[in-house]
Amino acid sequence: MVTKAHPPVLRELVQRLTKLPGIGEKSATRMAMFLLKAPDDYVHGLAENLERLKREIRTCPVCFHFTDGSLCGLCADPSRKTGELCVVETSADLLAIEESGAYRGRYHVLQGALAPLDGIGPNDLRIPELLKRLEQEKIREVILATNPTGDGEATANYLAKLLEKRPVRVSRIASGIPMGGDVKYADKVTLERALQGRRHVQ
Amino acid sequence: MVTKAHPPVLRELVQRLTKLPGIGEKSATRMAMFLLKAPDDYVHGLAENLERLKREIRTCPVCFHFTDGSLCGLCADPSRKTGELCVVETSADLLAIEESGAYRGRYHVLQGALAPLDGIGPNDLRIPELLKRLEQEKIREVILATNPTGDGEATANYLAKLLEKRPVRVSRIASGIPMGGDVKYADKVTLERALQGRRHVQ
Known part of the structure; x- marks a missing residue:
C-alpha cells in the first residue's frame, strides 16, 4: 500500500x-x-x-532482433558464419544463446510462437521472412531453438514440416536434464526426452 | 554478460x-x-x-522523512497525534509502520543507526534534533523503533540512556516470533526475546 x-x-x-x-x-x-x-x-x-x-531501438529488418541502427549488431558482423540460421522465439532467447558463446552463426527471431488458442498463426510470426532468407542467404542449416514448451514445440514441428521439402538441414536443440540437474528431480517429460535423445559414448 | x-x-x-x-x-x-x-x-x-x-524530493526539516514540500505529509497532517514520537532509523522503516496502520502519532527519522566501527556516532544521526523536539513539541512518549539488530539495539540503548533523566516515557517495540512464524524455526536470540517479553493473558 x-x-x-x-x-x-x-x-x-x-x-x-x-x-x-x-x-x-x-x-x-x-x-x-x-x-x-x-x-x-x-x-x-x-x-x-x-x-x-x-x-x-527498432527491429532489424533481416533477423528481427532489435537494433539501434539499420542492421543489428549480429547481422552487420562479418565474422558471423553465414549459411546457418538459429531460429528463436524472442530477442531474449537470442541474448541467452549469445551469452553462452556456443553459437557463431546468424539468427532469426520469430517474435513469438504459434498459439492457435490466442489466435497467433504462422503469418503473425516472422515465418514468411524466414522462408525468404533461406533462398536469399543460401542457408544450409536451420537450427530450431524455440522453447521446449507446448507452443514452442508446436512451432518447431510446424517449421520442420514446412522446410521438409527444401534443400536445407533442419535440426532441433536437445532437451534433457539440465547440466548440474538431478535425475531424481527431473519431470517425466524431461526424462523421456533425455532418454530419447541419448547418445553413444563409446 | x-x-x-x-x-x-x-x-x-x-x-x-x-x-x-x-x-x-x-x-x-x-x-x-x-x-x-x-x-x-x-x-x-x-x-x-x-x-x-x-x-x-528533500528532507523534512522537522522529522527528517522525505518530502516534496517544506514539511512532510505526516508533519503537516493536523490529524496526527502530537506528544508521541516514533523514532526509526530510516524513511523505509517509517513507511513500513505507516502501511501497518498501527501508529497515528508523529515520527523522527534518525537517518541511520549508531555504528562506531563505521565511524557513525550520535552527531552523525538526527539525535540533537530529536532532543530539541522533545521540548519544543512537549513530547510525552518516545517509542524506540530502531531495528532489532546490533546497531539498532545499540542506538535504542543509547537513546534510552540519554532520555533517562527527562520527563518522557521511553518504550521499545517488541521483539519476538513474527506472526505466522514458527517457534521451531525461530533463532535463539528471537526465542529469548519472545520469552523475556511474555505477557499475562489471564
Missing part, C-alpha cells in the same frame, strides 16, 4: 516500478529508496536510457 | 538496472525486454519520475 507518507512523485515511481516483471511493492519501495540516495548522475543516466530506448 | 548483441543504449540500461538492489543481470535483462515492449507513456512517465525524484 502506498500511503500519504509518500510524496506524489515517489508514489508514482513506486506504482510504475511495480509494473516491472518480478517486482512487487516491497521491491519497488526498496528501489525507490535506493534511487533517492543514489548519485544524481546515475538516476539521470537511467532516465535518459529509458527515453533513448523508445526513441532509438 | 552483456554482449555485442545488445545495442549500446540497451547495454547501458541493463548495466544501470543491475545496480538496483536485488536486481541481477537476468532480472535487469528481463526488465529491459519488458521496457522495450511497454507503452511509450509508461516508459516516458518512469523516466520523468526519476528526473523529478532528484529535483523535488
Whole structure:
C-alpha cells in the first residue's frame, strides 16, 4: 500500500516500478529508496536510457532482433558464419544463446510462437521472412531453438514440416536434464526426452 | 554478460538496472525486454519520475522523512497525534509502520543507526534534533523503533540512556516470533526475546 507518507512523485515511481516483471511493492519501495540516495548522475543516466530506448531501438529488418541502427549488431558482423540460421522465439532467447558463446552463426527471431488458442498463426510470426532468407542467404542449416514448451514445440514441428521439402538441414536443440540437474528431480517429460535423445559414448 | 548483441543504449540500461538492489543481470535483462515492449507513456512517465525524484524530493526539516514540500505529509497532517514520537532509523522503516496502520502519532527519522566501527556516532544521526523536539513539541512518549539488530539495539540503548533523566516515557517495540512464524524455526536470540517479553493473558 502506498500511503500519504509518500510524496506524489515517489508514489508514482513506486506504482510504475511495480509494473516491472518480478517486482512487487516491497521491491519497488526498496528501489525507490535506493534511487533517492543514489548519485544524481546515475538516476539521470537511467532516465535518459529509458527515453533513448523508445526513441532509438527498432527491429532489424533481416533477423528481427532489435537494433539501434539499420542492421543489428549480429547481422552487420562479418565474422558471423553465414549459411546457418538459429531460429528463436524472442530477442531474449537470442541474448541467452549469445551469452553462452556456443553459437557463431546468424539468427532469426520469430517474435513469438504459434498459439492457435490466442489466435497467433504462422503469418503473425516472422515465418514468411524466414522462408525468404533461406533462398536469399543460401542457408544450409536451420537450427530450431524455440522453447521446449507446448507452443514452442508446436512451432518447431510446424517449421520442420514446412522446410521438409527444401534443400536445407533442419535440426532441433536437445532437451534433457539440465547440466548440474538431478535425475531424481527431473519431470517425466524431461526424462523421456533425455532418454530419447541419448547418445553413444563409446 | 552483456554482449555485442545488445545495442549500446540497451547495454547501458541493463548495466544501470543491475545496480538496483536485488536486481541481477537476468532480472535487469528481463526488465529491459519488458521496457522495450511497454507503452511509450509508461516508459516516458518512469523516466520523468526519476528526473523529478532528484529535483523535488528533500528532507523534512522537522522529522527528517522525505518530502516534496517544506514539511512532510505526516508533519503537516493536523490529524496526527502530537506528544508521541516514533523514532526509526530510516524513511523505509517509517513507511513500513505507516502501511501497518498501527501508529497515528508523529515520527523522527534518525537517518541511520549508531555504528562506531563505521565511524557513525550520535552527531552523525538526527539525535540533537530529536532532543530539541522533545521540548519544543512537549513530547510525552518516545517509542524506540530502531531495528532489532546490533546497531539498532545499540542506538535504542543509547537513546534510552540519554532520555533517562527527562520527563518522557521511553518504550521499545517488541521483539519476538513474527506472526505466522514458527517457534521451531525461530533463532535463539528471537526465542529469548519472545520469552523475556511474555505477557499475562489471564
